[in-house]
Amino acid sequence: MAKKSGNRRDQLTTGQKRKISRLRKDLVRWYQVHGRDLPWRRDAAKEYEKICVEVLLQRTRAEVVATIYTSFFQRYPTWNSLAGSEISELEEVLRPLGLWRRRAQSIKSLATYAAEHDGVFPSVESELRGVPAVGQYVGNAILMFQHGQARPLVDVNMARVLERFVRPRRLADIRHDPWLQAAGQWLVQAGDPCEVNWAVLDFAALVCRARQPTCLECPVKARCKQGAGVISGRVGET
DNA sequence: AACGCGGGGCA
DNA sequence: TGCCCAGCGTT
Numbered sequence: 001m002a003k004k005s006g007n008r009r010d011q012l013t014t015g016q017k018r019k020i021s022r023l024r025k026d027l028v029r030w031y032q033v034h035g036r037d038l039p040w041r042r043d044a045a046k047e048y049e050k051i052c053v054e055v056l057l058q059r060t061r062a063e064v065v066a067t068i069y070t071s072f073f074q075r076y077p078t079w080n081s082l083a084g085s086e087i088s089e090l091e092e093v094l095r096p097l098g099l100w101r102r103r104a105q106s107i108k109s110l111a112t113y114a115a116e117h118d119g120v121f122p123s124v125e126s127e128l129r130g131v132p133a134v135g136q137y138v139g140n141a142i143l144m145f146q147h148g149q150a151r152p153l154v155d156v157n158m159a160r161v162l163e164r165f166v167r168p169r170r171l172a173d174i175r176h177d178p179w180l181q182a183a184g185q186w187l188v189q190a191g192d193p194c195e196v197n198w199a200v201l202d203f204a205a206l207v208c209r210a211r212q213p214t215c216l217e218c219p220v221k222a223r224c225k226q227g228a229g230v231i232s233g234r235v236g237e238t
Numbered sequence: 239a240a241c242g243c244g245g246g247g248c249a
Numbered sequence: 250t251g252c253c254c255a256g257c258g259t260t
Contacts, residue, residue, distance in 0.1 A: 155254095
């Protein structure tokens, strides 16, 4: 019989689990001091906004999304208003974010689904796959924000942190790398899943950046392959 | 597995 | 100029 469980190289070792658990603790601590105050994270933000904004955030800097956040949700305050919107108008509103044609279609079809289902999305991953514009990331966001499940927002940010701190991924596509997904899941397994996710995202955006990470001010540099260079004075890029 | 989508910020 | 940004659907 074909073995259906994943390759052993795709499983987390106990050492990796321990390392990731400590990372979670340290990043949450860092977040409580340095975390970003973004509008869709506030208590005032409706569940609709929290889910909808995930589409706005795709391949787009959070700071840019923040600049249109208020006007966007003033113009489209509900799933219904978005579902009934004019696609050309939606495109104009989304233009400053980039990816505006695709994004307008995605967000409207997502809204149409939501409007037809009273704003309730499936609570099972397999069924979520059938929802338009919902992939690995948005699916997990829905499971977390709407259904209270502990799910990792495994985007380019979380992937980069896990890869630098623990181990590089094996597959090019983040969505399909079993180890990466398992590592993300372990990361948000304890504590407040929302807070942990936001901690990782902010840490990745502000410290563990793609280009010129500021390892000198990194709270976990002592246990990081990259950060170890800083301690011995080798990474000091200018 | 690789590609297109896309405007804007930054070095 | 080239790289990168809270991804996804298609080929």
